[in-house]
Structure formats: C-alpha cells, structure tokens
Amino acid sequence: MDGLIRNPLGSPSSMRKAYGEALVELGRARQDVVVLSADVQSSDFSYMFEAVYPERFINVGIAEPALVDVAVGLASSGKVPIANTFAFLFATRALEMVRTHLCFGGANVKLAGAYGGLSDSFDGPTHQTISDFAIFRSLPNMTIVVPADPLAVRKLLPQVAAWKGPVYFRLCRNEVPEVFTDAYEPKIGEGVTLIDGDDATVIACGVMVARAIEAARSLSRQDIRLRVVEMHTIKPIDSDFIVRCAQETGALVTVEEHSIIGGLGGAVAECLAQQYPAPLERIGVNDTFAESGPYLDLLDKYGMSVEAIVAAAQRAMARKQASSSHATSEVY
Amino acid sequence: MTSPSANPVLANAVYPYGTRHTDAMVADLSRRAGEYRTHVLRMVYGRKSGHIGGAFSCAEILTALYFHHLRVDPARPDWSDRDRLVFSKGHACAMLYTVLAHRGFFPVDELPTFRGLDSRLQGHPEPQKTPGVEVAAGPLGHGVAIAAGMALAARMDGSKRRIYAILGDGELNSGVIWEGMMTAAKFALDNLTVIVDYNGVQQTGTTRHVMPTEPIADKWSAFNWHVIEIHGHNVGQILDALDRADEVHGRPVVIIARTTKGKGVSFMENSPAWHGGIPDSAQFEAALAELNEGTRAWTV
Secondary structure (H helix, E strand, C coil), rough: HHHHHHCCCEEEEHHHHHHHHHHHHHHCCCCCCEEEEECCHHHHHHHHHHHHCCCEECCCCCCHHHHHHHHHHCCCCEEEEEEEHHHHHCCCCCCHHHHHHHHCCCCCEEEECCCCECCCCCCCCCCCCCCCHHHHHCCCCEEECCCCCHHHHHHHHHHHHHHHCCEEEEEECEEEECCCCCCCCCCCCCCCCCCCCCCCCEECCCHHHHHHHHHHHHHHHHCCCCCECCCCEECCCCHHHHHHHHHHCCCCEEEEEEEEECHHHHHHHHHHHCCCCCCCCEEEEECCCCCCHHHHHHHHHCCCCCHHHHHHHHHHHHHHHHHHHHHHHHHC | CCHHEEEHHHHCCCCCCCCCCHHHHHHHHHHHHHHHHHHHHHHHHHHHCCCCCCHHHHHHHHHHHHHHHHHCCCCCCCCCCCCCCEEECHHHHHHHHHHHHCCCCCHHHHHHHHHCCCCCCCCCCCCCCCCCCCCCCCCCHHHHHHHHHHHHHHHHHHCCCCEEEEEEEEHHHHHHHHHHHHHHHHHCCCCCEEEECCCCCCCCCEHHHHCCCHHHHHHCCCCCCCEEEECCCHHHHHHHHHHHHHHCCCCCCEEEECCCCCCCCCCCCCCCCHHHCCCHHHHHHHHHHHHHHHHHHHHH
C-alpha cells in the first residue's frame, strides 16, 4: 500500500487546474453534465469547462441561492448539474436551498466547494471555510467527498457525477503536494490505508493527508509506526474501517482543514464512542476564526502543522499506554 | 363539443391542450374549482391543520392548468417531455393535491390522509412521495429560479415542453425570487410562464402592509419579463392568458393573477387569520354551505 503514495511527496501542483481539466474531461464523457457558477468561474476554474462547452455552462451572477435552485431545476429535468462557488457560500448562504431541495427533495445536484478550508488564505476569515463538513454532515442524504491532491480530483470527480444523490465535493484553492501514484483507486465511502502501522492511526482528509504522511515518516525514524488512513469521504463515514483501526492500533488522531467540531474528528469520535472507545486526538482549527496570511503558515499557526500531528500522535499513544497500564493494575 | 360535466363519469375529464375555450368549458372548470375547495376544506378541517386561504385563491389557476393547459400524463408522471409545474407556494398544497388526485395522479380517496402519519400527502410537497409533485416547497421563494433551471434544461434538450411556476405574492418578499427573475430574463427563457397568485394577504397582514410590492407589474417588466395581468378567478381569462404566454418570444412571461385569499367563503376572504386558521364545526358547516352554493351557481 506504500505503492499508493509518492516517496518523497511530489512537488506542489494546482488543485483547481486539475479540477478544471477534470470537468472538461467529464463534460466530454457525459452529455448530461451541466456546469454552473456564481460568477467565480475564474476562481473555481470552471471557466475551463465554459471555454469548451459554453452551451452547457450557466453563470447566474453573484446569487448563490439561485445558483443552487437553478441547478435543482436542471437536475429535476435529468441533467447532472455541478454548481460551483466558494465553499462557505454553499454552507451558509445557499444552505436552505441545499437542505430543502437536495437533501430533502432529492435533487441530484453536485456542489463543488472552491477555496475550502483556509486555502483562500490572504482573503481572510470571511472567505475561509472551516464549518462546511459540520454543516453538511448533519443533513440527511448528503455525501461529502474531499480529494487530497490533483490526481484524487481527477479520480473522484467522475464518481461524484455518477453518485446517486447530492454530493458536496470540497476543493482547495492552492498548489498542493502530489500525494498519490497512479495505483491510487479511491472509491466513495471507503477509507484507504496509505501507510500501515500499529502504534496509532492517523485519519486525514484533503490537503492534510500530505502532512499526515510527513508526520508518519518523521515518527518512523523513532521506530514509531503510524498507520495513515485517508478518509476522502466524510459522509457516509466508513465506520467499520475506523473501528478496525481502533482495534488494531488502540489510538487515533484525526487531521482535517476544518474546525475540530463536527467534521472528520466529530464523525470519528461519534463512531468510536458508540462502537469502540479509544483515545482520540483531533487536529484542526481550534474553534476560532483564522486570519489573512500565507497558506502554509496559516495551517501551521492554526494547529495543523506536521509537528502538531506528531505531538497529537504521541499524546494518543501515551493515553493508550496509560489506559492499558491502568487496566492491568485493576486486574492485579 | 359536449361539456364533460354533463356526464358524471367524465366529471374530471381533460380538455386537451388546444381545445377552444367555450363558455361551457369555462363554466365546467369553474364549477370544478369550487368543488375542489370543498375537498381542501374537508382535508384541513379533518386534520385540524393546513392552509385554506392560499389554497382557495389558486383553485381556478390550478384547475385551468391541469385540466387543459399542461401536457402531463398521470400514467407516466416521470415522462421526460411533460410540462413542469413548480408549485412554489407550498403551504397551499392541499389544493395541489386535490387537483392532482382528480387529474388521476393518485386516488381521490387518499386526500383525507393529508398531513397524517404514513401519508403520501405531506404537510408541504415532497416530490419523492407524491406522484405529480415536481419539487419540494414550503420554504418560500424558490419557484422562479428552479423553474428557470427547468426551462434551461428544456432548451438544452431541444424540447418543446413548457415550464410553469405558481408563486404567492407574499413570497415575492424573498430575495431569491428576484435572483431567479434576473436569471430567466438573462437567458430569455420564453418557455417559462410564472403565475403570481396575487391575493394581497400574507401570514400577518396585507402584503401592502407587511412588505409593499406594488407596482408589481412594473417591477417584473423592469426585469425584462413580459407581463399579463388578469382576474385570477376568471377561468376564461386564465385560459386565454396561458395561451398568450405560449406565443411570447424572447422573454419569460409572468401572469399577475389578481385573486382573493380565502375565495368562496365570505368570512375567510381577505383575512390573514385564514392563512393558517382552522375552522370549528360551525365554521366548517357554514363554509361548506357557501362553497356548495357557489358551485351550484356554475352548474345552472
């Protein structure tokens, strides 16, 4: 499974360019795909689709509720609309449309959330998105998919389009390390073991997968074997997989570019609490708004550095140790 | 042609699209609209829950659409080239359900299950449960933008199918309505007809008092829509306006249908109290008597 990821990780490459190219490819493969944007196609890179398929591209202007509602009308007429705008706008301004017509009404609309996490770093907290997983995860019938690198975008987008029902596809604005080799074959709903190990499991999504891998490689020099799991599907969460990791490694860390409340960490915590309680440390934005600044520096400052992952893994392992020695002392 | 109302077996027969609007046809559809109000009254009274006022105001509009103008097939509710009706004022769905049932989308004897456990007839429309319901509704304001999406899809498909949306006037308060209006005009969606059931009353007062919308025709016109204004309880005017809308090129069409909230029951008319009010037994009997009398007037 080490064969799924590059060693060392590849040089940074644009996720939105990969997304634009993948949209064009999808448009070529599927005549029923229609792409919409709320006048940010130069940001979300759906302009690449517009350039090739202008008759299947709709710009509704700066009107996110209409963006989703127009997509609903297209979906109810048999199209597969892919709506594009900034991630926070789907999760906040257009949320009622998403809830009522996609999740309740069953409209087969795909939402591509551009500029996810802190990736619109210089534009600041108004444009950053740290609550989208939590918001969308609470909606029945919603599926949440988060690609980790450009190749993952290309592999997952056709699955998103083919998925029955609404999907929120969360994207990063920036150049991100190329993580995967061509052997990577993700499937919506299934976690992927990228590095095996039995001291603790790090479950990561999105661009934080690269940092989780770096943390594991760093700890391996101290003979600590971290298992690294990519959870590209936040909902439906692969709970059997999570429980197996808890049973086999006894300590877990979640890593996401999102608030520690209600996202991947929340999903894993709910799963463990009910099925197999085990020490869990959550890495993410610590219930605060961030600020403007360079992307990688922001990730570091707001708790998502490689060092923070390493420290969280060590804490989780220490708690595992403590609880097992506690259990032992109880017996004797 | 012989009026279908002459034969009780054909009481819910359809006057196919293109049928000439004879006086007999207009009278028959008007009579049916009155009769459908009694179903709505029974549904809401039976469940002690629902919205009568806004359902009564769109009775003629829905009847004219489903029994003449819309090309739909109850045997194939998913027929891809059907005309679409987006019922945006979802709270008035008791009338939509009544009309759909009489049109044959599901049995009329299912109407009393309205808003009950395990019913297909939910408190607000749910497309996956109710045959003939195109989209979810209830939260207001969605109709124009969704219908615009449907109209864009029809154009992409090269289909002649037309898209209709019924809005309340209260829901014109909502911003996404105006987003949808701009979108439909931008793409010159002349396969789209919006009908505003302009009854002038919303939940807590008159629209004039709650959020003034006049001059409403000028507003739609300024947004590059073709505007037709009619009396929304006059079936002849509704039928003619729908035909005229089909002939407009290059612009979406809005029919401002001036209606009366609670139409047909004197003590319910023009009263915000009957937006969601539930009649007691005396009010129920009085309302039923008045509606039956109104229906008989069309039968004579």
